[in-house]
Amino acid sequence: MTSASTPVRTRFAPSPTGFLHLGGARTALFSWAFARHFGGTFILRVEDTDLERSTPEAVQAILDGMNWLGLTPDEGPFYQMQHMERYRAVVASMLAAGTAYHCYSSNEEVEAMRDLARSKGAKPRYDGTWRPEPGKVLPPVPADRKPVVRFKSPQDGATAWVDLVKGPISFENTELDDLVIARPDGTPTYNFCVVVDDWDMRITHVLRGDDHVNNTPRQITILRALGAPVPEYGHVPMILGPDGEKLSKRHGAVSVMEYDRDGYLPEAMINYLARLGWSHGNDELFSRAQLVEWFDPQHLSKSAAQWDPKKLNWVNAHYIKQSDDHALAQAVAPRITARGGNPAQGDLTAVVKLLKDRAETLEQLADGAMLFCGPFTPAADDLIAQHLTETARNALRDFAIQAAQTPWNREALAALIKTVLATHTLKMPQLAIPLRVVVAGTAQTPAVDAVLEILGKETVLARLANI
Numbered sequence: 244m245t246s247a248s249t250p251v252r253t254r255f256a257p258s259p260t261g262f263l264h265l266g267g268a269r270t271a272l273f274s275w276a277f278a279r280h281f282g283g284t285f286i287l288r289v290e291d292t293d294l295e296r297s298t299p300e301a302v303q304a305i306l307d308g309m310n311w312l313g314l315t316p317d318e319g320p321f322y323q324m325q326h327m328e329r330y331r332a333v334v335a336s337m338l339a340a341g342t343a344y345h346c347y348s349s350n351e352e353v354e355a356m357r358d359l360a361r362s363k364g365a366k367p368r369y370d371g372t373w374r375p376e377p378g379k380v381l382p383p384v385p386a387d388r389k390p391v392v393r394f395k396s397p398q399d400g401a402t403a404w405v406d407l408v409k410g411p412i413s414f415e416n417t418e419l420d421d422l423v424i425a426r427p428d429g430t431p432t433y434n435f436c437v438v439v440d441d442w443d444m445r446i447t448h449v450l451r452g453d454d455h456v457n458n459t460p461r462q463i464t465i466l467r468a469l470g471a472p473v474p475e476y477g478h479v480p481m482i483l484g485p486d487g488e489k490l491s492k493r494h495g496a497v498s499v500m501e502y503d504r505d506g507y508l509p510e511a512m513i514n515y516l517a518r519l520g521w522s523h524g525n526d527e528l529f530s531r532a533q534l535v536e537w538f539d540p541q542h543l544s545k546s547a548a549q550w551d552p553k554k555l556n557w558v559n560a561h562y563i564k565q566s567d568d569h570a571l572a573q574a575v576a577p578r579i580t581a582r583g584g585n586p587a588q589g590d591l592t593a594v595v596k597l598l599k600d601r602a603e604t605l606e607q608l609a610d611g612a613m614l615f616c617g618p619f620t621p622a623a624d625d626l627i628a629q630h631l632t633e634t635a636r637n638a639l640r641d642f643a644i645q646a647a648q649t650p651w652n653r654e655a656l657a658a659l660i661k662t663v664l665a666t667h668t669l670k671m672p673q674l675a676i677p678l679r680v681v682v683a684g685t686a687q688t689p690a691v692d693a694v695l696e697i698l699g700k701e702t703v704l705a706r707l708a709n710i
């Protein structure tokens with residue numbers, strides 16, 4: 244199929260909607276991985292011809308999402324609005340070549356043609372009134388009416404391709420209307436812009452959502468009429484929500500950047516999205532480099548994948564665990580600040596090292612880190628009453644006296660706790676819990692010796708001083 248002699252060129256061509264949708268991100272990822280796998284070129288093309296939706300913020304949201312995921316284009320971003328002259332020139336060349344024609348039918352007339360076809364049980368379509376044919380006399384051109392330009396679509400045979408995902412697909416050409424390629428004001432229409440750009444950008448492989456399957460025969464027929472090479476197409480099934488419906492806001496966050504905000508790592512997102520509709524044996528966890536090495540369109544799934552938030556959390560937890568402690572600390576620091584904490588209070592690298600094995604998101608990590616970086620809230624009275632019995636207080640006082648002489652590291656503190664337990668004939672929780680209540684203000688923390696070490700000698704002794 245794809246030989247090393249054909250330089251692969253793929254593109255991601257989002258229309259700005261205000262955010263980068265998970266489905267779009269996955270399409271972008273597949274196109275990117277495909278290009279990287281074959282040593283090709285990945286292009287970003289923003290389809291911004293819908294002026295109402297394509298605000299600068301909506302375009303920026305796409306770029307932010309791509310940037311966060313690390314899907315850097317080799318070429319682009321290109322913007323369709325900057326190609327208007329080119330589209331008009333191609334329309335003009337098609338009119339000159341006779342592969343497109345002016346159509347003066349009014350909207351009402353076209354609607355009536357469609358109704359008529361429907362009433363005969365046929366597919367609603369334009370009836371070809373203005374389509375030039377050898378020997379055919381066209382109606383007189385109405386005064387004061389600007390024409391649209393229609394593509395002279397082939398009427399015989401079929402348009403077929405072997406889809407990289409779905410296998411052979413064929414449309415009868417009689418099903419394809421003479422598509423409007425330019426409006427009365429000369430602006431080109433959606434499918435036409437896609438065709439011209441795919442041609443100009445020498446795209447060899449188009450991977451996109453299967454909501455575009457019906458556009459493909461139209462695009463192929465126009466490419467053929469232009470004498471342009473036809474790329475290979477692969478249409479990826481939609482992502483479904485946990486209830487089997489198309490994934491939408493109802494199911495929770497669908498914008499990639501919401502996952503950034505909620506504390507997911509881009510590497511986890513890449514890994515998770517890749518598995519959503521593509522597989523490499525039973526591998527669930529793989530690096531970006533492995534994805535590129537393994538990515539092949541044969542293993543793109545024909546059936547729709549289901550979004551599974553629990554699995555995403557599991558994948559994210561794995562990447563958090565694997566992360567370098569220092570890098571993780573840097574990623575968590577702004578989240579601590581946002582909680583009113585001070586990331587510079589204590590050794591944040593040690594904090595994340597302690598907490599990262601149990602965190603599913605950076606948000607959870609930041610919550611946990613507030614124990615060390617946040618303002619101290621002493622335990623509530625009932626907690627104190629429950630845990631600080633006279634026995635516990637005696638043991639804590641003893642602990643505090645000896646701790647003042649102990650080297651401040653986890654091992655030494657663990658040894659000291661054991662000594663105090665033995666002296667006072669207590670079991671671990673009988674000391675560890677009161678200790679937590681006093682120094683952390685809560686009965687539950689990670690390993691108490693580690694907590695003490697990170698809180699630091701001065702803080703711990705100060706909090707133990709008043710019991």
Ligand code: GLU
Nearest residue numbers: 256257258290437451455
């Ligand atoms: N702009 C289209 C979209 O956002 C994609 C076009 C294509 O991939 O051909 O759905």
